[in-house]
Amino acid sequence: MKNLFLHIKRDTTKWSIALLTIVLFITIPVFTIFINLFYGPGETWSHLVNKLLPNYVSNSFILIVGTSFLTLLFGISSAWIVSRYKIPLRKTLEWLLILPLAIPSYITAYAYAGIFDYGGVVEKLFNLKIDMMNHFGLIFVLSISLYPYVYVASRAFFLNQSSNIIEASKLLGASEKKTFFKLILPLARPAFIGGLILVLMEVLNDYGAAKYYGINTFTTGIFRAWFSLEEPDTAIYLSAILVLIIFVLITLEKQQRKRIGYFNATKNHKRVQRESVTLSIRIIFFVTVFIPVLLGFLLPLFQLLYWAYLTFTEVFTSEFLSISLQSLLIALSSAFVTVLFALSLLFFAKWNRLSIINMLTKFSVLGYAIPGAVIAVGVLIPTLAIDKWVVTIFREYFNFKIGFILNGTILALVYAYTVRYLAVAYNPIEASTLKLGKSLSEASKLLRKGNIETFFKIEFPLLKSAILSAFILVFVDVMKELPLTLILKPYHINTLAVKAYEYASDELIAEAALPSLFIIFTGVIPVLFLNRLIAKEN
Known part of the structure; x- marks a missing residue:
């Protein structure tokens, strides 16, 4: 123990202290939820467990199963x-298939409620009356909004798939259909399951669509416990259960990735060549690919344009x-702060000599796996x-009265966004830093340049594109965020996401x-930028 203490003391630097401070600061909401579990649930917990839980x-299980099936179907095909x-x-079509990510699921839900409502487009054109305000309607809306997560992951895998495997399968007499289902699909499982996990996290995080369609989920339950029942302890217990479900999903995904792998010889690697098919098959394939674009982007967009x-x-x-203007300023400032924290985590960890603190860095980026409502509760209690x-x-x-300086302010809201979306900024920048290697920074040190000078003169210019992409992605996520914003936004501040939700809640859907x-x-x-990055890398 004494040797360990001396080792830590010897290797501790100012970067170690700075890194540990940031890690502790970012993980406060998660620890808050964990610590408050020991205080016990609220008075209505037993009623909630028996009647509502x-x-x-x-409902959450039905949504998970339904959206899993449809997103895999749309995304992989x-x-x-x-x-x-x-x-x-x-x-x-390659970039149109990604565009449903640009429409938040709750906005797609509003659009389809109008399309299939009495007096809507479907009734006028086809004289059909379809009730969307149920489980099936919500599953449909969430699926066509979120399938691009599976599509992007699967497409990246298929583009890098070696044609040697397909050729070997055909030499053994397997048809194109059998090759896909027996060989290609199992090999692609880690890729599309990774995309599916993101879909399921978004499903469990959804509040606006579920609330509007009248489906009770964990997130709507957290809002009800906090605002209607006025029992933060009960909301915390619900949040803890939801976090547990999320981490079980993540753990299962990690385990299945460990069990599945294959080796692809780079020496003989040949990319899959696109094949020509008959006219009838081309038409069928075009329709198959166009349907998700039509349902997930074009129809909701046209409905919204008509209402506008x-x-x-x-x-x-x-x-x-x-x-x-408020939405833009909040999103821009949140994106800037989040990217700043991501860069600090990456480079403080690089300059730090204590490996144990570097391991703790991974806990800082877990916020994206936790629903926005849970993050909001975790921020609200300590502030x-x-x-x-x-x-x-x-x-x-x-003998002086002052108001709240943190709670109900922009500071708390930006902090919550940073905790929630730190992984969105961290991951693309980290991937780019790995490509840089260590040779440049080591050469700079041989020239007796410090860490800060090396960063600004060498590493920052080389990481500009990654930093820009991280900034844009966080900006868009903040613009779309609803449950977190509803809980934490100041009374005198409003955002476009909240305003759209308020209109829909008041039945002013148009x-x-x-x-x-x-x-x-x-x-x-940024969705188009994401597609360009994928095409460039492949």
Whole structure:
């Protein structure tokens, strides 16, 4: 023990202290949820367990099973067709298939509620009345909104798949269909399961769509416990159960990746060549790929554009412009702070000599795996406690009354966004730093340049594209975030996501179109940028 202490003392540097401080600061919300579990649940916990929790569990399970099936169906089939076959407008469809990510699922839910509602497009054109406000409607909406996660992961794998495997399978007499289902699909499992895990985390995090469609889930239960029942302890217990489910999903995904692997000889590696097929098959493949684009992006977009045309003069006011500006400023500042923390974690860990602290860095990026409502609860409790402590000190020792300095402020909101989306910024920058290697920084040190100077003069210029992509991705996620913003936003501040939700909650669904469109158009640019990055790398 003494030797370990001396080792830690010897290797401790200012970077070690800075890194540990950041890790502790970022992980406060998660530890808050964990610690508060020991205080026991609220008074309504037994009622909730007997009456509501089974409903939360069953609804969440139904959503997970349904969205898993549809997202895998849409994502894998589309990825394989555009990667393997020559079809009309293939290059256009490749990036159109990603665009549903630019539309938040709750906005897609509003659009389809209008499309299938009484007096909607479907009733006018086909004289059909379809009820979307149920489990099946929510599964459909979430699936067509989130399948691009599976599509992107699967397409990246299929593009790098060696044609040697397919050729060997055909030499053994296997048909194209049998080769895909017996060989290619099992090999691609780690890729599309990784995408599916992201889908399931988004499903469990969803609040706006589930609330609007009247489906009780864990996230809606957390809101009900916190605001309607006014029992933070009960909300914390629900949050803990949801976090446990998320980490079980992540653990299962990690385990299956460990068990599955294959070796692809780079020496003889040949990329899969796209094959020509008959006209009838080309038409079938085109329709198969176009359906997710139509359902996930084009139909919701056209519905929102129609509503925006009808309500533009009513909605486009000075208040709307003010809310748009507030949303942009909050998203920009949150993205900047998040990228700054991501860079600090990466490079402080690189300059730090204590491996045990470097291991703790991974805990800092777990926020993305935790639903926004849970992060909000984890932020609200400590900030409220700090504010109460400060108010008490000023009142008792200085006889001076002050308001809250953290709770209900932009500071708490930006901090929560940073905790939630740190992984979104960290991962692309980390991937780029690994490509840089150590030779450049080591050469700089031989020239007696310090860490900071080396970073700004050598590493930062080489990482500009990765930093920019991280910034844009965080910006878009913050623009779309709803449950976290609903809980933590200051009373005098509003965002486009919250405004669209308020319109929809008041049954002013058409009025929700203009703020929704603004969110979508700010999301299209990074989605196209993501597609360009994939194409460039492959």
